[in-house]
Amino acid sequence: MVIHHLENAEMARMFDIDISHLDGLDFPAGWGRVAPGERSASHQHDETEMFVIVSGEGTLLVDGHRHAVKAGSVAQFAPFESHVLENSGETDLVFFLQYRRDAASAARSSASQERQNPQRPQFVFSTPPTPNGDLHLGHLSGPYLGADAFVRYQRLLGNPAWHMTGSDDFQSYVVALAHREGKTPAEVASHYSREIRQTLSMMDIELDHYTVTNDAEGYAAGAQRFFSRLVASGEVQLRDAPALCDRENGNYLYEVDVAGACPGCGNATNGNICEECGEPNVVTDLGAPITKASQQPPENRAVKRYMLPLHQFAATVAQHHKVGRVPARMRELAQRVFSRASLDVPVSHPASWGISPAEAEGEGQVIWVWPEMSYGFLWDIEQLGKKVNQPWKADQPDASWKIVHFFGYDNSFYHSILYPVLYQLAYPDWQPDIDYHHNEFYLLEGKKFSTSRRHAVWGKEILTPQSVDAVRFYLSLTRPEQERTNFQLAAYQQELSQTLIGQWQTWLHDLGERTARLFAGQAxxxxxxxxxxxxxxxxxxxxxxxxxxxxxxxxxxxxxxxxxxxxxxxxxxxxxxxxxxxxxxxxxxxxxxxxxxxxxxxxxxx
Known part of the structure; x- marks a missing residue:
């Protein structure tokens, strides 16, 4: 006989709680202890696992659903079923755990549609495009087609899912185009936002909500409240920090205004993010920087902005990456980002185009459009709720929400690293459950699609009611999911003529003809x-x-x-x-x- 006593258990920290292993039993087992106010790290594994609550009380969070447990409760988790145990009481929550590995059970669970598609709201976002041009096939092949097909399939399974996006009006790239065209940023954003929405419609991409950030009533005030939460956390502070400025006129430089060598990979990049390696920069760390307007070296100055010490939040991001679907590409990016000794990220910039912080001390600043976007997703959920009669609130995010993001890899830092930190600061009691789906660059005849350089096949050039299905199929077939792929017009036309017409249409026509001739039109x-x-x-x-x-x-x-x-x-x-x-x-x-x-x-x- 083998007897183990809890008081003799030697506990070790695993999954952010105390765990012990029991030797000598015929099955793997142990004790677990969650202190008051603690919670286990979200995780999933290939074993079937069982918890028996011995004392205390708390909550099990399983795939977004909360279940109260107390002494005498028993819970069994299927393989790959994510779970978190929280202690909501005033004494230790103690449980006995047992697990077993069964290949057949793991195989069934890995392919389970029920496990992958829980019955809870799924808010699917394609990154809001910058309204400094229309959408080309590079855009359409990535976030927009991906999110559209994802939502269609989820609805086919009977799962509640909605596709949302909008226009990212307050981008500095909008200001740059407005300057070149002699227009106001608002005029440029409004024009291209309409063009973008029309192109999405021509692509048969169905949207449940589309936010125009410069026009949406109440949006700016909501973004200000969100930013005030960040400031109130004490981690985001207004202070002087090194910056680059135009040597001739003293203008502050960021994003589109400045270029240089990426501090991460050494490739040429604009300010703040590198499209090649995905790493952020703070412009002062660019190699051989130049002012884009004058092509002259800028000068270093101390400029006051709201700053976030991002390097202090490696554990926050690591914990977040255990919850949802986070591709290896993003986990590796996080490792590179947090390998830096320090990374103070400005979350506001001196500018006139954008949403100003509500704080009086922030006069002359605008909330950086990327932190603003993190709020925009919550705003979209609230606006959708008004349409479908649900009480969702941007300032009350809920654990039952499943958020799914589709974006290009060059947006990975913002979505999978910066935003989880901002959400933790603004809503410390919310653990967002987010799946990330990224795409690499879609090339055009071997070179990057580019809105600013107008090297593109525009959606409106190729999309018609007759061609849209063929375009959707070919972009799906060549979608740059794990690697860069290349669009060639000749290859598209060949796929259309040889596969869709030469094989599929010919086969279906012949099948229909034989069914009509031999079986009176009935299968x-x-x-x-x-x-x-x-x-x-x-x-x-x-x-x-x-x-x-x-x-x-x-x-x-x-x-x-x-x-x-x-x-x-x-x-x-x-x-x-x-x-x-x-x-x-x-x-x-x-x-x-x-x-x-x-x-x-x-x-x-x-």
């Missing part, structure tokens, strides 16, 4: 199955499963889904051609008639 009974046909049926189900896996939340990949559809049609055509050899042979071609007659006989007899 016939399958007849007596040969072993070849049984094997092909299994092959089709394999294609269905792989397509489903490619569309499910955890492994979402339009590129794989589109390729699976191509494979399915190709295999069907190959099998169909092999079976056509029996079409004119008596005794084989009549099997269907026999099966149909038999079915009619039993129907009449009944």
């Amino acid at each position: 016939p009974d399958a007849g007596i199955w040969t072993k070849e046909q049984v094997a092909f049926w299994a092959q089709l189900n394999g294609h269905l499963q792989q397509t489903t896996d490619a569309l499910n939340a955890d492994g979402f990949s339009l590129r794989r889904a589109a390729q699976q559809l191509k494979n399915l049609v190709q295999d069907t055509l190959t099998f169909s051609r092999s079976q056509q050899r029996l079409a004119g042979i008596a005794g084989w071609k009549d099997e269907v008639d026999y099966r149909t007659r038999s079915r009619q006989f039993f129907t009449d007899w009944d």
Whole structure:
């Protein structure tokens, strides 16, 4: 006999709580202890696990749903089911834990649609585009097509999901274009916001909410309240910090105003973010910086801004990355960012275009558009709630919310590193559950699409009611999900003529013609199955499963889904051609008639 006593257990810190291991049992087991006010780190694993609450009380947070537990409660977690145990009482919450590894259970759970698509609101965001130009295929292939297809599939499964975006009006790139065109930033933003929305419609991208940040009533006030929360946290402070300024006129330089060598990878970059490696910069750390307007070196000055000591929040980001779907590319980016000894990030800039902080001391500043965007997502949720009669509030984010982001890799720092920190400061009791889906650059004839350089195939140039399905398919097939891919007009036209028309349309037309001619337009009974046909049926189900896996939340990949559809049609055509050899042979071609007659006989007899 083996007896273990809790008071003799040697505890160690695991998952941010105390855990012990019990030796000598026939199954892996241990004790767990959560101190008052503590919570375990969110995690998931391939074992089936069971908790038996021995004393205390608390809450289990499982895939966004909260469950009260107390002494005598038993909970079992399926493989890969994320879970958090919180102690809401005044004494230790003690539990017995047991787990087992079973390959069959893990395999079932990994493919479970129920696990991947919990019945709770899913707010799916495609990054708001900068209204300094219309959308080109590089934009459309990434966040917008991805988010649209994701929401469509979730709704097909019966899950509540909504697609939201808007125009990111207060970008410095809008100011730069307005200056070149002799217009106001508001005029430029308004014009291109309308163009963007029209292009999304032409792409059959259905939006449930679209925010125009410069026009939305109440948006600026809400952003100010959010920013005031950051200031009230004590971590965001207005102070002098090194900056770059134009040597000729003294203008403050950031983002589009300045360029140099990225301090992370050494490639050429504009201010504040590197498109190549994804790392941020604070412009004073650029190598050989130049003022974009004059092409002259800037000068260093101390400039007052609201500053965030981001380097102090590595643990916050690491904990956040344990909760939702965070690709390895972003975890690795976080490791690079937090390997720096210090990183003080300005979250406001001296400028006139944007939303000013509510604090009197912030006069002359505007909230940096990227921190502003983190609030914008919460604002969108509240506005959507008004449309669907739900009491969602931007200043009361809820643990039941599932947020899903689609964006280009160059936005990864903001979404997966900066925003979790801002949410922690503004709403310390909220642990956001966010899935991240990024795409790499989509190239055009081997070079980057570029709005500012007008090197692009614009959506309106290629999208018509007749072409939109073909464009969506080809962009899905070549979507730059894990690596950069290349759009070539000749390759698109070849895919259209050879695959969609030459194979798919020809096959469907022939199938419809034979069904009409041989079976009066009704799909016939399958007849007596040969072993070849049984094997092909299994092959089709394999294609269905792989397509489903490619569309499910955890492994979402339009590129794989589109390729699976191509494979399915190709295999069907190959099998169909092999079976056509029996079409004119008596005794084989009549099997269907026999099966149909038999079915009619039993129907009449009944």
